[in-house]
Amino acid sequence: MRSKIVAGNWKMNLTFDEADEVLDKLMTNLEEHAALSCKMIVCTPYPYLELASDYSGDSYFEVGAQDVSAYDKGAYTGEVSAAMLGSMEIAYCIVGHSERRAYHNESDELIARKVDRLLENDIRPIVCCGEVLEEREADKQFEVVKRQVTDGLFHLTPEQFGKLIIAYEPVWAIGTGKTATPEQAQEMHAYIRSLIAEKYGKVVAEETSILYGGSCKPSNAKELFANPDVDGGLIGGASLNADDFMAIAESLK
Ligand code: PGA
Secondary structure (H helix, E strand, O other), X not given: OOOOEEEEEOOOOOOHHHHHHHHHHHHHHHHHOOOOOOEEEEEOOHHHHHHHHXXXXXXXXXXXXXXXXXXXXXXXXXOOOHHHHHHOOOOEEEEOOHHHHHHOOOOHHHHHHHHHHHHHOOOEEEEEEOOOHHHHHOOOHHHHXXXXXXXXXXXXXXXXXXXXXXXXXXXXXOOOOOOOOHHHXXXXXXXXXXXXXXXXXXXXXXXXXXXXXXXOOHHHHHHHHOOOOOOEEEEOHXXXXXXHHHHHHHOOO
């Protein structure tokens, strides 16, 4: 059975004190509520990884980073390596987010190398894919996502592929308040699973968690998560509020 997952993507938000407050509230929520039926991951900015790890303690939630260098180590000022994250026992890392693709010109080829570095260091990549509005309007969403998944991930062995978490995030739905309909999400998730099945077989495809991301909030999470191929969410804005993030996690059964 594949895992149900709710992952928070804090992006470049919160000061240290604000981060401390959100994590503290999240821990209180987790302690006070019944055990979740999903795995919770919080992907913080690099400077807060250790703080989040200290809070996560006895596995109430797990901690992830938001990006990683494609290089091993050396003269790459400002970069953070997978080995560094691994040495801090960071278990997850987002790669290929549409904001990285758009503002940092990240290609599928670069994303493939980042995925490789993470896997070499036993970190599970949360790999994002998704089309922009013009592509959806031109009915090119399947073509775009197929290229991202194929060029970014299909060089992996089945064993390596089994470590991935995929996140489908239609770019037109990210931070815009516009959510994909449950039907649109299900249609794309089923398509991604069919691509995986074609390449790696049904067992690998059935075991891969595919998350939805893009303006997911407490009011729409339940109907998105009710779809058979939607295994949870990658949550941006709503993960900055511990009550909203908790409510989203609780709607994933
Ligand atoms: P959003 O972001 O929930 O704020 O739309 C999702 C994401 O970019 O991961």
